[in-house]
Amino acid sequence: MIDPQIEARAAQVLETCRAAGLTIATAESCTGGLVAGALTAVAGSSDVVDRGFVTYSNLAKQQMLGVPEAMLATYGAVSEQTAGAMARGALAAAGTGLSVAITGVAGPGGGSAEKPAGLVHFAAAKKGGPVLHREERFGDIGRGEIRRRSVLVALDLLETLARF
Template identity: 60%
Template sequence: MIEDAALLARAEALVKAYAAAGKRIATAESCTGGLVAGLLTSVPGSSAVVDRGFVTYSNEAKTDLVGVPAALIAAHGAVSEPVARAMAEGALGRSLAHAAVSITGIAGPGGGSADKPVGLVHFALALKGSTTRHVERRFGDPGRSEIRRLAVEQALELLERAV
C-alpha cells in the first residue's frame, strides 16, 4: 500500500463524493497491482462506493477477468490505448459500478522498449452512458515505486473528474 497522506486525503474525499452521489467504482489494474482499489478501500465507508477491483497483471487476466480480446492485446500490446479502453469498459460491464478506471503500463525497471519505455502508462475511464476517456502518461524512469504512485494519482484524478 502506498503510505501517502495526500493520496489518502484525496481517496477520502473521493469516497465521500461518490457516496453522496450514490455512485460506485470499479478498477482494472495492471502495473499498479490493485493499489488504487487498496487505497480506496482503506477509507472507512468505502464499501458503499467500491464495487470491485480487478488485478489484471497478466494478459490472460485481462482477457479472463475483464474480457479484453486476446487479438487486441496481440495487435497493440498490453500497454496501449485500445487495451486500456477495453479494460475499463470490461470492468464497467462486469460490475455494478457507474465508473471504472483502468491502468496498464511499464513500471520498470525492465520491460521497456524504444516505442514503449519504462514509465509509459495508459489509463481509461469508462462511465455508464458516456464515451470512454483515455489518458497517456510518460512518467520517465523515476523508479518503479514512483511510477506506480504517479499512476495512482492519475487514476484518482480521472475518478475525481467523473463524480
C-alpha cells in the same frame, strides 16, 4: 500504510462518488491493486467501492475483463485501446457506475524504445457515459514512484468522470 496525499485524494473521490450515487470498480495491471487499496484504506469506503480486478497478465485481461486477444496482439497490453477495453470490461463485469483501468511499464526494465519504463495508459468509464483516456510518460523515475503517480492519476480520472 497509504501515502497521505493519496489517502486524501481517495477520500475526496469517495465523497464525490457518494454524493453522485456512484460505485467504483478498478482494473489494474502495473499498479497491482494499489488504487483499490487506496480507496479501501478510507473508512466507510464499502458503500462506494465494489471490487477490483488485478489483471497483470494478458490472459487475466482476457478472462476477467473480456479484452480481445486480437487487440492485445495488435496494440499490446500497454496501449490506449487496451486501457479502454479494461475499463469497459470492469464496468460490465461489476455493474458499477464507474471504473478506472491502468496498464503500463513500471520498470525497471521490461520496456522498449516504443514503450519505455514510465509509460502508463489510463482509462475511466462511466455507465451510459464516456470513456476518458490519459497517457502519462513519467520517465524511468523508479517503480515505486511510477506506481504512486499512477494511483494519483487514476483517482483524478475517477473524480473527473464522477462530476461529468
